[in-house]
Amino acid sequence: MQNATLEEKSAEGIVxxxxxxxxxxxxxxxxxIDAVKPQHKLQxxxxxxxxxxxxxxSAQIGRFRGHTVADLGAxxxxxxxxxxxxxxxPKGNRTYQTYDGLMRVQVQVSDLISFGPELQIAKSLIDECLIEWSADSRPEIQSVVTRAFNTDREGQVNKADxxxxxxxEIQDDRWKRAMEAIRDAIRITGSKEYVRFYHRKSVQDDWMAITIDMAKA
Known part of the structure; x- marks a missing residue:
């Protein structure tokens, strides 16, 4: 009985x-507990x-996603x-729609991409170009290069940049070799499936996303 009481109290952070x-x-x-400030208890x-x-x-969303994938698969x-x-x-992207055209479910498959060691060769060639062009190169090109090779907190380069x-469109041979090295560096490591939901009041209206993302709700 004592253990049950301790376990119940522990759920509230009290021992x-x-x-x-x-x-x-x-x-x-x-x-x-009497030594803990009231504001800390409230927080x-x-x-x-x-x-x-x-x-x-989160558990409900997990179950919802599982049911959705199963229903669409069936x-x-x-x-x-x-x-x-x-x-x-061919990539697995799919769109499902109600008969009245007012509801839609889209399944989008995105490739998971990483980069091989060729990316460092590309970076060296690009650096050579930028050093030589320093007086004449456009600031926006330098900015894109800087953003592209700055790593994020997980040590990943910025794929979009x-x-x-x-x-x-740059004609320098070293730049062209650098771009070829980038293409050779691309590795498709898998894919991730996204399910998105849309609805509209009439077929003349634009589609509105049904938001499940807390940041966009």
């Missing part, structure tokens, strides 16, 4: 030892409440077997 209540601090120690309670809702919602199988019709393009370099 009971010999009838006394404690709160675990950030160093793993125990502080008497602790509020964060625990928000996290509890967030965990529950539809694909029925169409393929019964009607010999396959929805989607790397690909932007490929679109620059």
């Amino acid at each position: 009971v030892i010999s009838g006394r209540q404690f709160m675990t601090n950030s160093k793993g120690g125990l502080d008497p 602790d309670q509020t964060v625990r409440k928000c996290i509890a809702f967030a965990l529950d919602l 539809l694909d199988a029925i169409l393929a077997e019964k009607y010999e019709v396959k929805i989607g393009g 790397i690909f932007m370099l490929l679109n620059l």
